[in-house]
Amino acid sequence: xxxxxxxxxxxxxxxxxxxxxxxxxxxxxxxxxxxxxxxxxxxxxxxxxxxxxxxxxxxxxxxxxxxxxxxxxxxxxxxxxxxxxxxxxxxxxxxxxxxxxxxxxxxxxxxxx
Amino acid sequence: xxxxxxxxxxxxxxxxxxxxxxxxxxxxxxxxxxxxxxxxxxxxxxxxxxxxxxxxxxxxxxxxxxxxxxxxxxxxxxxxxxxxxxxxxxxxxxxxxxxxxxxxxxxxxxxx
Numbered sequence: 001x002x003x004x005x006x007x008x009x010x011x012x013x014x015x016x017x018x019x020x021x022x023x024x025x026x027x028x029x030x031x032x033x034x035x036x037x038x039x040x041x042x043x044x045x046x047x048x049x050x051x052x053x054x055x056x057x058x059x060x061x062x063x064x065x066x067x068x069x070x071x072x073x074x075x076x077x078x079x080x081x082x083x084x085x086x087x088x089x090x091x092x093x094x095x096x097x098x099x100x101x102x103x104x105x106x107x108x109x110x111x112x113x
Numbered sequence: 114x115x116x117x118x119x120x121x122x123x124x125x126x127x128x129x130x131x132x133x134x135x136x137x138x139x140x141x142x143x144x145x146x147x148x149x150x151x152x153x154x155x156x157x158x159x160x161x162x163x164x165x166x167x168x169x170x171x172x173x174x175x176x177x178x179x180x181x182x183x184x185x186x187x188x189x190x191x192x193x194x195x196x197x198x199x200x201x202x203x204x205x206x207x208x209x210x211x212x213x214x215x216x217x218x219x220x221x222x223x224x225x
Contacts, residue, residue: 004155006155009153034213036216041218041219042218042219043117043203043205043216043217043218043219044156044203044216045216046213046214046215049213089155089156091156098144098161098163099144099163099207099212099214100146100158100161100171101146101156101158101214102158102172103148103155103156103157104155105153105154105155106155
């Protein structure tokens with residue numbers, strides 16, 4: 001039972017345009033959400049997070065939106081750059097149960113020139 | 114440089130052999146985790162430790178064991194490796210709740 005789902009295995013975007021990565025979750029106990037970026041042969045690196053008490057968090061070119069009623073979050077990257085090409089993982093945590101993260105299956109983003 | 118160190122970087126292992134993947138962090142984080150990454154399945158939690166001396170089972174614990182004798186080290190042991198344990202293994206650590214986990218560079222394990 002996949003509690004965190006990323007239904008798009010891949011996404012291709014032109015440089016300078018917006019990249020939108022989506023994530024859905026089923027566990028209503030999740031109250032903290034994160035996005036990680038992963039390059040080949042490296043460990044995942046933290047990108048941005050959002051608490052369930054917020055609906056938006058912004059950090060430079062990256063913005064995460066949370067829609068609790070729909071159990072949906074998205075990551076917007078504007079403008080997209082070739083260096084953004086990587087696998088992006090959505091993760092969620094039930095902070096009342098500790099800090100264990102449940103990950104989605106990832107979306108491969110390719111930013112083309 | 115502060116962070117998480119995993120060893121070995123990669124390993125080919127004969128089925129039935131015992132193997133310990135090492136993980137050390139120098140950030141004095143209380144919590145540590147082991148994940149495996151498989152194509153199409155994302156990262157799945159194997160075992161975790163909220164603090165030294167305690168461990169817990171994650172989503173896919175069968176065939177693996179861990180120990181947490183001190184804050185810095187969190188080794189993962191495969192008692193008798195099987196081909197389905199071929200994967201990339203990531204160790205991670207974090208501090209209090211609501212902070213992000215930091216990951217090591219991974220160990221690529223192939224069981225043949």
